[in-house]
Amino acid sequence: MKKTILLLMILVTGTLSSTAQTDSLETKENLLKQKEEILLKEKDALKKEVENINLRLEQNELSKNQADSLKQVVAEKRAKNIENQIAIIENKIELLERNLEDIGEAEEQDTISVSKKVVINIRNNRSYKRTTSGPVIAFGLNNVITEGESFDNSQFKVGGSRFFEIGWSWKSRLLNDSNWLRVKYGINFQFNGLKPLDNKTFVDMGEHTELQEFAYPLEKSKFRMDNLVIPIHLEFGPSSKTTTERGTKYNTAKKFRTGLGGYAGVNLGARQKLIFTEDGKRRKQKIKEDYNSANLIYGLSGYIGWSSFSLYTKYDLNPLFRNNPKTQHNISVGLRFDWD
Numbered sequence: 020m021k022k023t024i025l026l027l028m029i030l031v032t033g034t035l036s037s038t039a040q041t042d043s044l045e046t047k048e049n050l051l052k053q054k055e056e057i058l059l060k061e062k063d064a065l066k067k068e069v070e071n072i073n074l075r076l077e078q079n080e081l082s083k084n085q086a087d088s089l090k091q092v093v094a095e096k097r098a099k100n101i102e103n104q105i106a107i108i109e110n111k112i113e114l115l116e117r118n119l120e121d122i123g124e125a126e127e128q129d130t131i132s133v134s135k136k137v138v139i140n141i142r143n144n145r146s147y148k149r150t151t152s153g154p155v156i157a158f159g160l161n162n163v164i165t166e167g168e169s170f171d172n173s174q175f176k177v178g179g180s181r182f183f184e185i186g187w188s189w190k191s192r193l194l195n196d197s198n199w200l201r202v203k204y205g206i207n208f209q210f211n212g213l214k215p216l217d218n219k220t221f222v223d224m225g226e227h228t229e230l231q232e233f234a235y236p237l238e239k240s241k242f243r244m245d246n247l248v249i250p251i252h253l254e255f256g257p258s259s260k261t262t263t264e265r266g267t268k269y270n271t272a273k274k275f276r277t278g279l280g281g282y283a284g285v286n287l288g289a290r291q292k293l294i295f296t297e298d299g300k301r302r303k304q305k306i307k308e309d310y311n312s313a314n315l316i317y318g319l320s321g322y323i324g325w326s327s328f329s330l331y332t333k334y335d336l337n338p339l340f341r342n343n344p345k346t347q348h349n350i351s352v353g354l355r356f357d358w359d
Contacts (some may be wrong), residue, residue, distance in 0.1 A: 047115055050108050055187075057104045058154050062185055065097040069183075077239070077294065083179075094156060101154045102358050148268070150191040151359050152205075157184040157331050159353015161211050163339060166346040174230060179214040182351040190254065190359045198258040198269035202251070203278060203359075209246040209316075211349050214239075221291055221310055228311045228340045238301070239294040244339075244349075246316045248284030271359075273326050282333070283317040313337045322355050331355035 069090055076086040161182040162175055186207030192198045215221070218237045219230040233240070256276040258269040289312040293304040313335075320333035335349040 047112055050112050050115075054105055054108050057101060057108070058187055061097045061101050061104075065093060065185075068093040068097075090158075094158065098154070098156050098356055098358070105153060105358065150189055152187065152189045153357065153359035155184070155186050155188045155205060155207065155355065155357050157353055157355040158182065159331070159351060161213060161349065161351045163213065163347045164334075164350055168345070174216055174219070176214040176216060181212050182353065183210045184208065184355075186250075188250075188357065188359060192269065198260075198271070199255055201254045203254045203280075204249065204251045207248050207250055207282070209248055209284075211244045211246070211351065213242045215242070220293060223308055223310050226311070227342045227344065229343070233293070233295065235295040235297050237293065237295045239292065241292045242289070242310075243292075244289045244312055245287040246284055247287055248282040248316055250280065250282040250320060252278035252280030252320070252322075254278040271326070275323075275325055276329065276357075277321075277323045278329075279321045281317065281319045283315070286312055286314055286316055311341045311343070313339065313341060318349075324355070327357050329355040329357065 072081065072086050072089050072093070075081045076083065081089070159182060160177065161180045162170070162173055162177060164170055165174070184207050186205050188203055188205030188207075190201050190203045193200045193202060215230055218233050218240075220233050220237070220240050221228055221242050222231045254276055255278075256271065257274045258271050259274065261268045261270070288307065289310045290305065290307040291310070293306070295302055295304075315337060316335065317337055318333055318335040320331070322329035322331040324330055330352075331354060332352045333350070337348075339347040339349050
């Protein structure tokens with residue numbers, strides 16, 4: 020009889036523990052989903068704010084310098100929103116994990132205590148996080164390196180040609196007892212913009228694309244190429260180390276970091292925007308064509324910085340356009356923010 024009662028107690032305790040773990044995992048999955056939704060929501064809001072600033076710039080309500088300053092302000096605001104909201108979600112996840120360890124503390128049976136220790140060990144193993152994740156935002160100057168031509172004689176506006184990049188990254192430490200070497204990978208959207216000089220626009224000539232002088236005085240000529248890429252970097256640098264009864268945690272906040280690697284992906288599309296005056300009327304054209312732009316995107320990239328802030332550069336190894344007599348490669352230099 021006593022053996023039967025003891026067996027029933029073990030079965031009931033195991034069922035309750037399993038149910039608690041299942042409910043907790045389901046809640047954790049919802050929280051992880053909320054993190055992805057936060058990123059998408061803030062990205063959409065940032066895109067709308069930037070579009071509004073561009074519209075005000077086109078309507079001469081803002082100067083170029085004012086528009087650039089406003090873009091930096093809204094980008095930093097959205098990045099801070101992401102950082103704060105993600106921190107809240109991470110705290111909720113940590114609370115769930117910590118509370119699950121308390122299951123079975125009040126049990127007095129030796130067999131139930133063993134079950135509790137197994138649950139705690141499982142949760143403790145999860146506290147040794149080898150992988151963390153967070154949003155990535157980068158922006159800065161964009162230009163083209165043309166075969167056989169000096170970069171000093173670029174056909175594009177140095178200050179007017181810009182890029183913007185946003186995405187989500189994961190970072191995993193490669194060593195068991197050190198966080199000095201990490202691999203960083205993710206998925207990013209790239210928006211590379213070029214503004215030709217000398218009243219020129221890109222013209223699709225069939226098998227190749229070239230710059231030609233436009234028939235009317237141009238107020239604005241801008242070409243943009245949108246990419247979806249998967250970046251991979253080897254990141255190295257010091258970390259702060261905290262050891263508790265739950266395990267060892269590493270943090271790269273307020274530390275130098277360096278990343279070297281590259282990216283590969285696909286071209287999502289190319290478009291050109293023109294603003295000009297024809298017969299005394301101000302006209303706008305938005306042209307979305309292939310422009311013989313490269314289908315596959317791949318290149319080298321790297322960054323060096325402090326904490327979440329870095330100097331960033333990327334260089335497309337693929338030609339900007341297919342079959343052009345002179346090979347051109349996109350190059351970008353700017354600032355990068357990582358919240359991981």
